[in-house]
Amino acid sequence: xxxxxxxxxxxxxxxxxxxxxxxxxxxxxxxxxxxxxxxxxxxxxxxxxxxxxxxxxxxxxxxxxxxxxxxxxxxxxxxxxxxxxxxxxxxxxxxxxxxxxxxxxxxxxxxxxxxxxxxxxxxxxxxxxxxxxxxxxxxxxxxxxxxxxxxxxxxxxxxxxxxxxxxxxxxxxxxxxxxxxxxxxxxxxxxxxxxxxxxxxxxxxxxxxxxxxxxxxxxxxxxxxxxxxxxxxxxxxxxxxxxxxxxxxxxxxxxxxxxxxxxxxxxxxx
Numbered sequence: 004x005x006x007x008x009x010x011x012x013x014x015x016x017x018x019x020x021x022x023x024x025x026x027x028x029x030x031x032x033x034x035x036x037x038x039x040x041x042x043x044x045x046x047x048x049x050x051x052x053x054x055x056x057x058x059x060x061x062x063x064x065x066x067x068x069x070x071x072x073x074x075x076x077x078x079x080x081x082x083x084x085x086x087x088x089x090x091x092x093x094x095x096x097x098x099x100x101x102x103x104x105x106x107x108x109x110x111x112x113x114x115x116x117x118x119x120x121x122x123x124x125x126x127x128x129x130x131x132x133x134x135x136x137x138x139x140x141x142x143x144x145x146x147x148x149x150x151x152x153x154x155x156x157x158x159x160x161x162x163x164x165x166x167x168x169x170x171x172x173x174x175x176x177x178x179x180x181x182x183x184x185x186x187x188x189x190x191x192x193x194x195x196x197x198x199x200x201x202x203x204x205x206x207x208x209x210x211x212x213x214x215x216x217x218x219x220x221x222x223x224x225x226x227x228x229x230x231x232x233x234x235x236x237x238x239x240x241x242x243x244x245x246x247x248x249x250x251x252x253x254x255x256x257x258x259x260x261x262x263x264x265x266x267x268x269x270x271x272x273x
Contacts, residue, residue, distance in 0.1 A: 006149050006214040007092045007223050012078060012085040019224055021074055023231045028067040034239040035060035041246055044264035046253035052111045053249070056242035059104045063238055066100035097230065098142040104238060105134040112173065112196070115245045115252070116180035129172050137165035141211060148214040159211060166204070173200055185255040192248045199244065203236035 012020075035057050042053035070092075077092035078085040109130035113123055144158030177197045184190040206229060209216075213226040253261035 004149055005092055005094045005145070006218060007094075007226075008077060008087060009149065009218070010220045010223060011087070012220060012223075014080070014085070016220055016224055017078060017085040020227045021071060023227050024067045024071040024074065027231045027234055028064050028071075030235050030239050031060040031063045031067070034242055035064075038242060038246060041250070041264075044253070044260045045246065045249045046256065046258040046261060049115055049249035049253060052114050052242075052245050055107050055111050055114075056246065059107050059238050059242065062100055062103045063234065066096050069096045070094075094145065095142070098138055098145075101138045102135060105138060106131045108238065108241065109134060109169075109173070111242070111245050112176055115249050116176050116193075117183055117252075118176060118179065126172055126176060130169065133165045133169035133172065137162050137169060140165065145211065148211075151215050155215075159208075163208070170201070170204070173197075185252070189248060189251050189255070192244065192251070196241070196244055196248070199236060199241055203233050203241070206233050 038053045038056040038060065042050055045053055073090075073092050073096070076090045077088060079088045110127060113126060113130070118126060140158050141162040144155050144162065147153075147155040147158075174197065177193050177200075181190045181193045184193060210226045210229040210233070213222045213229070216222065217225065250261050250264060254265045
């Protein structure tokens with residue numbers, strides 16, 4: 004049982020959590036429109052990354068809609084506070100969504116990094132195995148989050164091992180992409196991807212650990228704020244950054260629509 008079900012909430016606390024779901028869904032919807040609108044300015048060899056961003060955004064919006072419905076169903080206003088109705092709120096939707104999104108997000112990185120052939124297949128398989136193992140072992144651990152027993156810590160530790168493996172593969176991929184980048188601007192952007200990846204993916208464990216850090220109403224609100232920040236950074240900002248890199252790579256390789264898009268957003272001469 005998710006520890007969110009242990010508490011009652013003031014109107015403000017309840018609305019903050021519901022508002023977090025709504026805000027994050029709105030950001031994802033906006034990025035979906037952006038990814039589809041800018042896909043035409045990206046060369047065909049990189050364009051799939053924009054469509055995959057769209058897949059991630061649609062998947063995430065559905066997940067957030069389900070979370071909002073479960074949140075509304077799990078608590079009802081009794082005149083003074085939102086109290087449990089007997090229906091359970093569950094963060095399991097997040098893990099099911101990550102099972103879709105994580106392999107897709109990592110595939111995008113391989114596409115934009117220009118990894119092809121046997122190297123693509125090998126790293127893609129490693130990404131998928133490490134990513135899904137990280138998610139599913141974390142999912143197993145969160146079933147014991149209320150008690151904070153051995154299962155919570157053991158499965159969390161196993162999940163962390165897979166995360167470190169995934170992080171190493173991502174570092175290799177970004178290192179290779181920077182080495183092959185046609186100009187310093189694109190190299191710096193790949194460096195930004197690494198920092199974004201490192202920061203956004205590393206704060207998810209804080210949300211996992213929140214029932215042990217602060218088993219309070221404040222901990223519930225904090226966990227959902229952390230999840231929201233991490234999701235927006237690791238999915239929306241990441242997708243936009245990869246699209247920008249893909250467009251700049253397309254322009255550097257002479258793809259005319261990308262060149263025109265770059266010129267359209269260039270600073271006017273003074």
